[in-house]
Amino acid sequence: MRDPEQAPRIHDVAKLAGVSVATVSRVLSNPSIVAERTRLAVEKAVAETGYTVNVMARNLRQQQVGGVLALVPNLANPFFSSILAGIADALREEGLSLLVLDTRRADTGSPTGGIRSYLTRSRADGLIVLDGSLDPALFSQPSCPPVVQACEWIDGLAGPRVLADNAAGARFAVEHLLGLGHRRIMHVTGPSENTLSQSRAAGVAQALAALGLAPVARMEGAFTLASGHAAAAALMAEPERPTAVFCDNDEMAIGLMAGLQARGLRVPDDVSIVGFDNIEMAAYANVPLTTVRQKRAHLGRRAAEMLLAHRAAPKLDEELILPVELVIRQSTAPLQGA
Amino acid sequence: MRDPEQAPRIHDVAKLAGVSVATVSRVLSNPSIVAERTRLAVEKAVAETGYTVNVMARNLRQQQVGGVLALVPNLANPFFSSILAGIADALREEGLSLLVLDTRRADTGSPTGGIRSYLTRSRADGLIVLDGSLDPALFSQPSCPPVVQACEWIDGLAGPRVLADNAAGARFAVEHLLGLGHRRIMHVTGPSENTLSQSRAAGVAQALAALGLAPVARMEGAFTLASGHAAAAALMAEPERPTAVFCDNDEMAIGLMAGLQARGLRVPDDVSIVGFDNIEMAAYANVPLTTVRQKRAHLGRRAAEMLLAHRAAPKLDEELILPVELVIRQSTAPLQGA
DNA sequence: TTGTAAGCGTTATCAT
């Protein structure tokens, strides 16, 4: 007899039901191909023993892991975690687990050394990469599972991607400000090497070029509240003070708003502000924030779905661009005296 | 010859190095017990083939999963995701993966049915539960791996826990308001069935009882910006309008602040507000928010460490209470005319 | 329709 503390195995169920292990396996995975009599007997035995399949053993046999790994730059950042929520949703529907690796923290020690060991078919059935700053060489090993890039992307890494329409969002934001009569506009950007920053900068340039206007002042931030707050000082220092600011995300916009108000400027009376992302807090900011909405959970879901689709039928280099839209609130107003 | 597309197996390395698979395994897991000559030969063969162990096969053999599952009520909520970041950190140092399950979303369909199938030794080496609303019966199956409760806890589920000192935090908050002369205080709580809400309510009661004061007005919220915003209307409707509010988290405090200001009340001149959590946004709120700091990532890390410790030497029912502290900013001021 | 048995790729026991 087996130690009753141990979890029952398929063998125990088979013995109890008086059938072979193969039949038990069939009942569990494809009940229709087994006779009703036997099926019932097996189901009874399963219930009695409390048997559940050993997922590890099944995965080994089927040469799959049963999980997808998401690589995120900062798990604590709500921007990424809401994308993860969408990914988790789509995966669960397919019976897959979500594995998470925080790339910034994992990197300590050897450069990309900590990460590399996770990028194997034996550890994940697929990869969803949310960190555009990773080395593309990481994904070139033959043992690397299929990859989908989401939200950010890596220069030099081909393959399927799901992105928000960053350029269009930035264009909408600046067009909105231009339409309100603003001409001295400042752009508070993310890090210049970040791919999101780059395409948003392109969108800003498009909006200006369409009206034949010169490029605007720029200030590089870090997507943080603190860097937005710091941008307030930079704005005050401009020889001709901007009347409107487009920030590459809502955190910087809210930080900027706080910084400007602390210096006695009013929003939107003295300065109009537009953000990007439409985080929940945007609607509850000091002055409700005009911003560009992107559906983060939906983006995550689409990325997961694309990964699953590519496992079945790899059509390389598919690129999905999700629409964004401008949400106008109270942080933007017509230029005074325009 | 083996299909060169396939990942190399330990067998391939052994053949190339002219040794047995056992020796290769030893070189990888315990190099010191094999002769230098052979070790070098094996290492050379490993490098040539690009071999990495098949983690799944190893896990099956060693009867472990190599990962810990975190059960979170809402992955998109930054409150939880920063705890996850701490958990992930501690796990990675031990070579374990972080698996994440969003319990609210997984619950769709059968009650707890979606979740139950994840709570097996064959799917996770351990569980970290961040959702106090789950059914304790879920964890009573014999096949359920070790559990540590973190942040929230489940009534009726014994076992190790890591909690912030919620009662003390609430007490600090109310003592602070009382010290400023406030007597008409309102408590905006989380859902009444939530364990956090309960212990914070206890802390509030302690602070009042110490001064022989009567219980304060209460308004039940949902830990969301929107519910805080809604509390503003409730506050205005009170027959004797409160001069100070303690909110069970910062989101509600910020929502409330926005709601009050929209009604023409000033913070802290007309109403003082204290929050809980010290989310990053608290310092950048309209009026920088006085709040109770709890170190979320640290809490997550301690929970993971406790889980790992219990795997080795289970000392049941350990309960770790982490200190919290009051961070005084500008949203609280002495009672006018006190 | 059901049973037998060969793997999946390791690690660990037992010899040598």
Next chain:
DNA sequence: ATGATAACGCTTACAA
């Protein structure tokens, strides 16, 4: 110090 081999628990040809 090293090699042969039996597990780990399951799925899936192939046989019957």
